[in-house]
Amino acid sequence: MTDSPDDALVDALVQTSFVVTGALTRIAAERDLSLTQLRMLGVLRDRRPRMAQLAALLGLDKSTVSGLVERAERRGLVRRVPSADDARAVEVEATAEGLALARAGAADVRSALQPLLGAVDAERRSALTAELERMLSGR
Amino acid sequence: MTDSPDDALVDALVQTSFVVTGALTRIAAERDLSLTQLRMLGVLRDRRPRMAQLAALLGLDKSTVSGLVERAERRGLVRRVPSADDARAVEVEATAEGLALARAGAADVRSALQPLLGAVDAERRSALTAELERMLSGR
DNA sequence: TATTGTTATACTCTATAACTATA
């Protein structure tokens, strides 16, 4: 329960998450977005989900997503499109401006994390990537 | 700007952060805490900072931390202690209950992330840990 | 004057419960 080598890995994962999340939050704020709004735009880069699907993708309640979409729509970043298949359903898509913001944000993230990557030897980065991807796939 | 191997590492870091943050948020919620409150208790496990120091440690504005401490104090998790050195300053310390919650939360985090760790071969975990730690130190 | 912390204000994020419309 106390000090196994695994605990060091857990600590490293948690600290890494705080650092990355902090960078993401700062980047979003620089473009007047919350982290949640930036995540939503990221999701909408290559999808046009219904409200319920978007909620599931973001891990949020549908009522929360109603508000999120409402505020983003008011800013012209997303658009609600009535579903052709189901008169109850609404699809959400990014506008051109929303897409541009999503792409700019993604570029910002890459440059913001570059210094961290720099600390790892180039030859080891691919191994690190593979290990993280293996971790993510096994859940 | 587009598809270097580094981008794959950035993506893996971001996805890892979302997964870890999601687990942390769920664990905190199970004990009726926000992620921020859990982080604060984590900080207070081995420190008794002033308000301004606590704000810096959490990366938040001092006014935000006033509210955070206020709500935690109302629940009996932390305590405000006037500084002996400076009559303007206030030190924040966890109560026994707050400490217990912090320890329980840390244990929950370890077990919640265990399945992720399991996806990485035991021999490689130490290398992964070392690389993440190197990344964190170089910022 | 500068620093420490609090308060007033305003907004976003979040979930729960109740609701409307459609299936």
Added chain:
DNA sequence: TATAGTTATAGAGTATAACAATA
């Protein structure tokens, strides 16, 4: 009846600006 989405409500988290007390 069940599902998709919205709305009302309530509370937490967050920053900015203005403030009081102390240094």
